[in-house]
Amino acid sequence: MxxxxxxxxxxxxxxxxxxxxxxxxxxxxxxxxxxxxxxxxxxxxxxxxxxxxxxxxxxxxxxxxxxxxxxxxxxxxxxxxxxxxxxxxxxxxxxxxxxxxxxxxxxxxxxxxxxxxxxxxxxxxxxxxxxxxxxxxxxxxxxxxxxxxxxxxxxxxxxxxxxxxxxxxxxxxxxxxxxxxxxxxxxxxxxxxxxxxxxxxxxxxxxxxxxxxxxxxxxxxxxxxxxLLITPLDLQTHVDEVARDIVARHGFLEYRSYVAKVGRGEQIELFFVVRADDPPRALIEWDRLRDEIGEALGEESPDRWLTIMFTTDREWAI
Structure with missing residues (x-):
């Protein structure tokens, strides 16, 4: 027994x-x-x-x-x-x-x-x-x-x-x-x-x-x-490195990142500004790019709140 x-x-x-x-x-x-x-x-x-x-x-x-x-x-x-x-x-x-x-x-x-x-x-x-x-x-x-x-x-x-x-x-x-x-x-x-x-x-x-x-x-x-949602410098640095690489490889104009650590949770918001004349892509391609960014940021965790957006309007990224 x-x-x-x-x-x-x-x-x-x-x-x-x-x-x-x-x-x-x-x-x-x-x-x-x-x-x-x-x-x-x-x-x-x-x-x-x-x-x-x-x-x-x-x-x-x-x-x-x-x-x-x-x-x-x-x-x-x-x-x-x-x-x-x-x-x-x-x-x-x-x-x-x-x-x-x-x-x-x-x-x-x-x-x-x-x-x-x-x-x-x-x-x-x-x-x-x-x-x-x-x-x-x-x-x-x-x-x-x-x-x-x-x-x-x-x-x-x-x-x-x-x-x-x-x-x-x-x-x-x-x-x-x-x-x-x-x-x-x-x-x-x-x-x-x-x-x-x-x-x-x-x-x-x-x-x-x-x-x-x-x-x-x-x-x-x-x-x-x-x-007070003070941004951890090490996490901000890592997110910026990943975002800059994505901007360079995919020809985006720029990005904006918003990062905070709340207890055990990490909150990350990334906005990529895409050229207005960028060729149209299927939604599944944007989803694959989100998956690529998520993997580059680190192992997926239930304690990570990750938002990734693509826009041609800079005001959406501010």
Whole structure:
């Protein structure tokens, strides 16, 4: 009898990896809040809040991935949803990535302000036993998940999973900082440096917050670039090379290219200006030329929106 497979958490698919990450994030967030309250640690509580935000944003990422997948299958093109979003759902990907990174930065800034306030108010007394136990559990679990997600994404190549792997690395780094801080507090207890122990929790929290603020900035910057439809230079260069070759070989007057990258989707529009006295061609010949251009641009993909037009009027190409 073949082994029973659970497609919900299939590690070979983007949606399966994200579902697994959601479940793990929810479990770790719940544990962080519980241990944080038990240990009276704002550092651990922040870890739980960070994890809860990650759960919500990963769930949204999973929803967007499913919408993009459905919209690129022919058998669903006539659905009511696709009729309302005829241009696809690629634009949702950078929005979710940008919002996710922005929320992470916002939560970190808020926690940093609280950490500064605690430092100025004499620190915070914490129970080191539960705090150290949670830090050890977190390091093991989060490091394992970071390695697993990164390895899974080698064959999937998803920006969502890449961001999720980055979040697990950040979480594991935070847990390592917790462990160092709490062990340091345990060692200092009962010594002449014991007065430093209450400052450990808010001080490490402040350092972690500064790290969390920096980590998602690259993702937010790329998401903003996609939302604003800023043309990727490498893609524009490749499209222009193909278009110039077509113009030279077929004797066209000129071309206009419009290129953008939106999430995983590439949007390419090419307008070729043909001579008004160019000999008439059958429609099938123009279609063959479109196929030639499409092949020159690269392998066909459901995530590529390609429009190729031929006209004798320059105004249509502007």
């Amino acid at each position: 073949p082994a029973l497979r659970l497609p919900t958490f299939d590690p070979t698919t983007e949606q399966g990896v994200l579902r697994l990450s959601i479940a793990a994030s929810l479990a770790m967030a719940a544990a962080a809040v519980a241990f944080g309250l038990l240990a009276n640690s704002s550092l651990i509580i922040f870890d739980g809040i960070y994890g809860l935000i990650d759960v919500v944003m990963t769930w949204l990422s999973l929803l967007v991935v499913r919408l993009i997948s459905l919209s690129t299958h022919v058998d669903t093109l006539q659905s009511r949803l696709n009729q309302r979003f005829t241009m696809g759902f690629w634009h949702l990907e950078p929005i979710v990535l940008g919002v996710s990174g922005t929320l992470m930065i916002g939560a970190a800034l808020y926690a940093a302000v609280n950490a500064v306030d605690a430092l100025m108010s004499g620190g915070r007394e914490i129970a080191l036993g539960p705090a150290i136990l949670f830090a050890v559990i977190s390091i093991v679990a989060e490091t394992g998940l970071a390695l697993f997600v990164r390895r899974a994404n080698r064959s999937i190549g998803s920006d969502f999973i890449a961001l999720d792997a980055k979040n697990w690395v950040v979480a594991a780094s935070m847990s390592a900082a917790y462990l160092v801080a709490f062990l340091g507090g345990y060692v200092l207890g009962g010594t002449q440096w014991a007065w430093l122990v209450p400052y450990i929790d808010p001080a490490i929290l402040l350092v972690v917050c500064l790290f969390v603020v920096v980590a998602p900035m690259g993702t937010v910057r790329q998401a903003l670039s996609d939302i």
